[in-house]
Amino acid sequence: MYKYSSTLLYYLLIYLCITSYTYAQTDQTPTDNLLTRVDTSEAPTARPQVSLDDLIRKNEAYTIALNHIHAGLRRSFDTVTINRELPELERTLETVGQRLESQESALNLRYLSALENLVVNFRAQVNDWQSSIDIRNQDLQLLGEEISNIKNDQDLQLALTDTTILPEYQLQTEMLQSRLARTDSLYNAQRLKMARVQSRISSTMITLNDFNEEIDERQTLLERRLFSKETSFIWEKPLLESDKSIRALYRESFTLNEIILGQYFSSNWLRHLFISLAGAGFFIWFVTVIRRIKKEKEFAAIILERAIYIPKNPALSALMAILPLAPFFYLNPPPIFLLIILVFTAISATFLIYNSVNHKAFYFWIGIFSVFLIYSLSNLLVEPAFRERWVLLFLSMGGMLLAYKTIKLLDYNPKEFPKYISYFLYLYIGLQFFSLISNVFGRYGLSKMLGVASTTSLVQAITLYAFVTIILEAIYLQIEVGKSNQKEFASYFDFRSLQKRLKNLLVGLALIIWGYYFTQNLNLWDFLYDNVSNLLNTERHLGSFNYTFGSILIFVLLIWVATILARNIAYFAEMKDQAQADSRNKRLGSSILLIRLGILIIGFMLAITASGIPMDRIAIVLGALSVGIGFGLQTIVNNLVSGVILAFERPIQIGDTIEVGTRIGTVKEVGIRSSKLKGYDGSEVIIPNGDLLSQHLINWTLTDKNRRVELFIGVAYGSDADKVKDILLKVMDRETILKAPAPAVYLQDFADSAVEFRLLFWVSDINTWIVVRSEIMTSIYKEFAKNDIEIPFPQRDLHVKSMPQNNGITFTETKYKRDLSPKEDSDE
Structure with a gap:
């Protein structure tokens, strides 16, 4: 967008000059006899009402304005990018057009989807160009209006009656006319240049609209025929096929996919840079966390053992943390681009889980990954190749066998693997079964779509599980680094409580990603999106x-x-x-x-x-x-x-x-x-x-965590009170008891069976007061035993004055002393 803010002041000056002076009409009285009109088509009696001084100032303002207009026109529209990218875009459209115009070209749904994304991306790019051209044309229109106002000013037709009396003015007028002519010529050249570029872009936009309609029509037709019979039953004689060999189809398919992928890569280099920087950021984060744990934590080995992937391979873990999310940073990515990202993600997951699962499970994963690669290679074909139906048939049977054996392995080791992987395996078996049935009954396109969708979705589910695990590990390790106490290794239960909250969120995000890809693989996304949008809106x-x-x-x-x-x-x-x-x-x-x-x-x-x-x-x-x-x-x-x-x-x-x-x-x-x-x-x-x-x-902890503890200790009558106080104060002289307020001992009461002393002391932490009280009471008991100080139990004296006679035995007054301690039975 070009802005000419620096010329606004001069345009305002021009406007003031034009509006502040009035022109003399043919019937008005002249005011300056030094001027005459050059244009002889008008009546000679017409004399201007403008003075020579006014005309000199106006010529000066126009000259300055023309200089800035000329400078703005010289800053021409940058067509370098358009001239570089537009021919490449036109060549790509020419190739695509030949495929679409060929009546013998039976394009499949996947390739039509890729072409649709290509057209959408091209239209977005062309719209950007068109917007910048429209802005430039608006600027040119404003400049053209200013040039037109200067050209239409009648005062420029005035000249001196005698050109020899003021040659400086004559030179100023000639310079103004020359600059006006050059500026007008440059303006027209810029208009022609923009018109040529706009014509090419408009032609390209028309072609894109035609392609879009053609692709929509073919997609609708193929979707209607999806469940129709395309080839013979498996037990029948094969129908006549295209003369193209499998090798020729793959060569042609690779060429077209290369064109689509090359165009998409070149037009999204900023996004590639962002994804690369994000991956590098994850890698630096992982490496830094691991180093800090090894350096700062005494129990670093225990902490790192709880993480499965990141400590062993931070580089691949960084890839697994960014690749599952990478497609969402791109606009309308073609299927070949999504396939490449998924292949790299699966390869990273393969190396990560190599030492994390048992060998049997790893071999099953290698088998599923191999089936995925073969299906992906087959899915690159832009036309149906019925010759490969036997390959698809064996892939379906082999894939179902691998999935069944994997389910048995998961059932045998339920704690080693996440339980919901079994659900995806059951879904995979079901889709592969329908793919096999469709293949047998001649529904080749449906069979291939189900086989590709089931295998791709299973691989995505496993890689997303690795993604969730790595994110949780990263959070766990970061929490460990953030702990202040270096000698205290993390409580695993703290991480578990945090994991319960984050895991549901991450699993939900992974399921959304998987569901999006699953519906895309089944070509249901657009259908579901349109219908759900209609329902909601x-x-x-x-x-x-x-x-x-x-x-x-x-x-x-x-x-x-x-x-x-x-x-x-x-x-x-x-x-x-x-x-x-x-x-x-x-x-x-x-x-x-x-x-x-x-x-x-x-x-x-x-x-x-x-x-x-x-x-x-x-x-x-x-x-x-x-x-x-x-x-x-x-x-x-x-x-x-x-x-x-x-x-x-x-x-x-x-x-x-x-x-x-x-x-x-x-x-x-x-x-x-x-x-x-x-x-x-x-x-x-x-x-x-x-x-x-x-x-x-x-x-209890509003101001501080201190708490006062109160104890009542009883000693037998006859004990030395001063000695008891000294012992009690000595017992309370320890670090766990605060010195201020100081511990205190008071003689509290003369009870029935003991002399009671009251102990008061303070502890610094209310959570430890029970422990401290227990320690104090234990020490008191030991010190009293050492110093022969008796801790009495309750006693009561009973005096029996008389008893009834029984069998000639007469009871006289006897004095009994009864123990009333809790250990004795109180019944007499």
């Missing part, structure tokens, strides 16, 4: 409300995405909080709830906007919800509002130890409606947020 009516299924789907998808994002962001924030459990100020805590609410609200607003739902309808729904809230949703709304209050006031954080009612534990999650508390007995308690605000809440 058809406007429907419900009373006065107009809607489409597409708008509903967009609304649901955006809400679902917002929910997934909110849930996963909260999960990763909780992981960060757990890693920083010692510092409450660095934790997000209940603020995670605000983040989740913000994501959900933004997602809801985006869903409303994208789906086109009117706000008045939303107001009606909210009004209905308010009625429901008034009748039966008060508790839910109370919990929701309480959650927001908890997020702002932050009385609790994730990781805090709290006590609510009779429940005590660690806060694991602060949700929108409820919060999760993990008790010390392993239970997980769901507490509504309203209860956290309405009940008495004790937060």
Whole structure:
């Protein structure tokens, strides 16, 4: 696009000159006797109303404007790219046209699909050229209007009555006329040049439109004949075929595929560069992570053993991480291009799994990969070759046998392989069976399409499984690198919990990729896309409300995405909080709830906007919800509002130890409606947020994690109180007990059976207070035993004054002492 912003000032000056002066009409009085009109066709009495000074300034402005117009025209349209690529495009179209115009050419669906992609890419390229030409023509039109305004200015027909009195002015006028002529000539030359280029491009666009119609017509015809008999039954005598040999067909097919592939490669070099840089980025990432683990981690060998592919071959792992996604970065890639990417992906997967699976499974993979290569080679043919039907027949039988044996191997070792690979193998066997039946009954095209689709889809499924595994390994290794403690190797269960969240996402992405390729291989994508688009975009009516299924789907998808994002962001924030459990100020805590609410609200607003739902309808729904809230949703709304209050006031954080009612534990999650508390007995308690605000809440870690521990120790009467205090203080003099506040011992009470002392001390971590208390009590017991200090048990004195006589025996008053310790039976 050419912009002449530098000339706007001069154009404005021209406009002011033209509009600020008026021309004298033939019946007006002249104002400058030094000027006369050169054009003799007009009446000689007509004298100009422009002065000589005005005319000199106008000539100067026109000269400057012409200089800039001339400079703009000299910056001609860059036709180098068009002149280089357009002849090649025309030669390709000429070759394609010969194939399409040949009545003997029975092109198959695959080749027609390749031609369709080629035409689409050519049309996009030609449209870009046409757009740039249109912009250039608009610029030329503006320049032409300025030139025309200068040429039509009547003041340029004025001259001095005596040319000898002012030769400088005469020279200025001649220079202006000369520049005007040169500029006008250059302008016309540029117009002719653009017209020639535009004519060639318009002719090319017409040819592309004709080809597109021809391809659509042939595709429709072949799709209708797909289930029709094309050749004889397998037991019948073969029908007459084309005189072309298999070798000639392959040679011609390779030539045409080379033309298509060469054109696509040359026109997408920027995308090739991006994919290459992305692959290099993955490789550098993998190598850096491996080196850091080996250098920084004491248990590096254990960490790397958990990854199957990346530590052993980071280069091939990088290819497997980028190649399955590469086709989606290209616009309308031809089938031969997709095939090359899949072949490289399968070869990379072959080398990766060589040492990762048992030899029997690897041999089965080699067999399936070989069948895939033969089918791919056969699929390169641009015309049906009925001579190869026997090859396809044996490929179907061999492929089904390999798949059956692979299923048996998977059943024998279910833990070594993913279970869903069996589903793809069953699908492969089913499609190959229908391919074999179609081949037997003369449906050659259908047979070949099913065989190619089944084999290609199975290979894609296995390579996508390797892709998911590599991405999960990369995330696992990156998490290990990010851990601060170098001597602590990763907890595998932490990775498992993360893997559960990411694996579903990655498997879903892999299934979408596989489904796209599967429908493409069966030539169903366009059919499904058109019908689904029609279903989603058809406007429907419900009373006065107009809607489409597409708008509903967009609304649901955006809400679902917002929910997934909110849930996963909260999960990763909780992981960060757990890693920083010692510092409450660095934790997000209940603020995670605000983040989740913000994501959900933004997602809801985006869903409303994208789906086109009117706000008045939303107001009606909210009004209905308010009625429901008034009748039966008060508790839910109370919990929701309480959650927001908890997020702002932050009385609790994730990781805090709290006590609510009779429940005590660690806060694991602060949700929108409820919060999760993990008790010390392993239970997980769901507490509504309203209860956290309405009940008495004790937060043991609101300010710090210190906790005071209280013990009551009893000694026997007669023990030395000072000695007991010294022993107790000595026992509490240890690192696990804080020095400030200092431990204290108080004589608490004179109980029935003992003198009770009260011990008070502080621990720095509430999670360790039970352990510290146990250590203190154990030490006290040992120290009392060493110093002969008795820890009494409860006793009671019973005095029996008299007993009834029995068998001549008389009981007199006897004094009994009864042990009331818990170890004795209390019955008398």
